Amino acid sequence: MQVNLSRSRKGVIRGLHYHERGQDDVFVCLAGMVRVVVLDRTTGETFTEDIGEDNPVALYVPGHHAHGYEALTDCLFCYLVTAEYDPRDPDEHGVPWNDPRVVHLWSTTSPLLSARDSVAAS
Numbered sequence: 001m002q003v004n005l006s007r008s009r010k011g012v013i014r015g016l017h018y019h020e021r022g023q024d025d026v027f028v029c030l031a032g033m034v035r036v037v038v039l040d041r042t043t044g045e046t047f048t049e050d051i052g053e054d055n056p057v058a059l060y061v062p063g064h065h066a067h068g069y070e071a072l073t074d075c076l077f078c079y080l081v082t083a084e085y086d087p088r089d090p091d092e093h094g095v096p097w098n099d100p101r102v103v104h105l106w107s108t109t110s111p112l113l114s115a116r117d118s119v120a121a122s
Helices: 115-120
Strands: 002-008 013-018 025-031 033-039 046-052 058-061 066-071 075-081
Touching (some): 033 075
Antiparallel strands (some): 013 066, 033 046
16 A cells, blocks of 8 residues: 655664554665664564575565664664554554563664654653
8 A cells, every 4th residue: 555665874763653554565675775674563473584695585574563664774664554544533542662472582782763663652
């Protein structure tokens, strides 16, 4: 339904985000390397994989799972989603990057965060 591109510098963490209405994502790192982290909010199970130039794969992420990524290098990240973003009624919810269920999965303990992700982490 929609394709999004994001550039990030090494050390940036984006997310974790999830969608109550079930928007699914497909993640692809077009340049550089990222670490994708996925959290099943129901069971607490986690999944992580480094993708990009050294592992050129796409990852499917069901939208009800919290998901995000860390830029392991400067990167160009693409995510394809099954629902168009609606700024009047966004289906965007957050889980802090440093949630105890996932904090050990990142390679950094002092990430660069956007304003939106900083609020989720507080």
